[in-house]
Amino acid sequence: MKTLKIAIQKSGRLNEKSVELLKNCGLSFENYKSSLISTVSNFPLEILFLRDDDIPEYVQDGIADLGIVGENVISETEVDVSYLQKLGFGKCTLKLAVQNNSDIQNINDLNGKAIATSYPVILKKFLDKNNIQADIRTISGSVEISPGLGLSDAIFDIVSTGGTLKSNGLKPFADVLSSEAVLIGRKGEESNPLIIELIQRIQSVLRAKETKYVVLNAESKNLDKIVKLLPGVKSPTVVPLAEEGWVAVHTVIPERDFWEKISLLKSAGAQGIVVMPIEKIIL
Numbered sequence: 353m354k355t356l357k358i359a360i361q362k363s364g365r366l367n368e369k370s371v372e373l374l375k376n377c378g379l380s381f382e383n384y385k386s387s388l389i390s391t392v393s394n395f396p397l398e399i400l401f402l403r404d405d406d407i408p409e410y411v412q413d414g415i416a417d418l419g420i421v422g423e424n425v426i427s428e429t430e431v432d433v434s435y436l437q438k439l440g441f442g443k444c445t446l447k448l449a450v451q452n453n454s455d456i457q458n459i460n461d462l463n464g465k466a467i468a469t470s471y472p473v474i475l476k477k478f479l480d481k482n483n484i485q486a487d488i489r490t491i492s493g494s495v496e497i498s499p500g501l502g503l504s505d506a507i508f509d510i511v512s513t514g515g516t517l518k519s520n521g522l523k524p525f526a527d528v529l530s531s532e533a534v535l536i537g538r539k540g541e542e543s544n545p546l547i548i549e550l551i552q553r554i555q556s557v558l559r560a561k562e563t564k565y566v567v568l569n570a571e572s573k574n575l576d577k578i579v580k581l582l583p584g585v586k587s588p589t590v591v592p593l594a595e596e597g598w599v600a601v602h603t604v605i606p607e608r609d610f611w612e613k614i615s616l617l618k619s620a621g622a623q624g625i626v627v628m629p630i631e632k633i634i635l
């Protein structure tokens with residue numbers, strides 16, 4: 353079967369998490385960024401290390417079969433690729449922002465103003481949709497300093513914590529696009545068995561990340577109450593303890609309701625609760 357190629361970011365915000373995800377999928381490879389290509393020894397896959405801007409086109413044109421890239425970059429490059437899986441990292445939002453003392457308060461105030469951005473395509477579409485005529489000034493980075501230098505009245509850029517805006521005396525006033533890293537594939541290749549296998553591995557890693565493995569002890573008389581609180585993959589595993597009248601309950605709990613569940617379990621009589629990370633969940 354043909355060896356697949358996956359394009360990931362060479363260095364930057366998405367590199368480390370992309371490498372970690374592929375390693376967690378059981379893929380063995382050297383992280384040879386200097387050679388820009390690495391061969392996986394236990395799966396027919398090659399990893400290409402690229403600038404993130406180039407990844408969507410490489411996938412669209414079939415130079416790579418798969419890619420890991422931010423949704424923002426896909427929208428900006430306007431490529432035709434398949435979205436295969438959201439990956440849960442690289443979360444950010446493209447926002448419009450102005451200086452703290454600016455008169456601009458909403459998007460209509462942008463008429464006739466200059467907006468600096470590294471995302472002119474997404475911005476143009478947004479302005480057109482809202483019938484706003486503004487001067488888009490495309491710059492490749494450090495967009496946040498442009499209003500202070502008098503180069504623009506507003507900016508349109510990536511925001512995550514908001515720290516960069518704040519430290520440059522800016523405030524956001526409109527969210528345009530939320531984004532996270534996604535796995536993309538070339539259109540028409542979705543039924544390739546190797547791609548399906550890789551997506552399944554990725555999903556099992558993502559599922560595991562969202563859940564914790566929990567073991568607790570309880571008196572048998574409290575078991576019904578405790579089991580009712582547990583979602584589990586199926587029903588929980590219940591094992592008798594050496595001490596008469598006691599059991600150990602093994603289950604998985606979603607991270608998002610973890611603390612609430614733990615306190616409910618304690619109230620229902622759970623003791624000695626041990627919580628462990630899960631590596632993979634294969635359904």
Ligand SMILES: Nc1ncnc2c1ncn2[C@@H]1O[C@H](COP(=O)(O)OP(=O)(O)OP(=O)(O)O)[C@@H](O)[C@H]1O
Pocket residue numbers: 361362363364365366402403404405421422423424425442443444510511512513531532533
């Ligand atoms: N502050 C942030 N928090 C979370 N995710 C972010 C943040 N900034 C950017 N991202 C996401 O990570 C992606 C890569 O960001 P990075 O800053 O590394 O890009 P870059 O400088 O264009 O890299 P390259 O050298 O590959 O072109 C962005 O396209 C976006 O999807």
Ligand SMILES: O=P(O)(O)OC[C@H]1O[C@H](OP(=O)(O)OP(=O)(O)O)[C@H](O)[C@@H]1O
Pocket residue numbers: 365493494496509510511512513514515516517
């Ligand atoms: O809201 P925050 O958490 O402060 O993050 C936002 C900043 O992060 C990104 O830049 P990055 O730090 O990746 O540097 P870059 O400008 O070199 O891409 C982005 O371009 C913003 O400047």
Ligand SMILES: [Mg+2]
Pocket residue numbers: 403404405
């Ligand atoms: Mg880039």
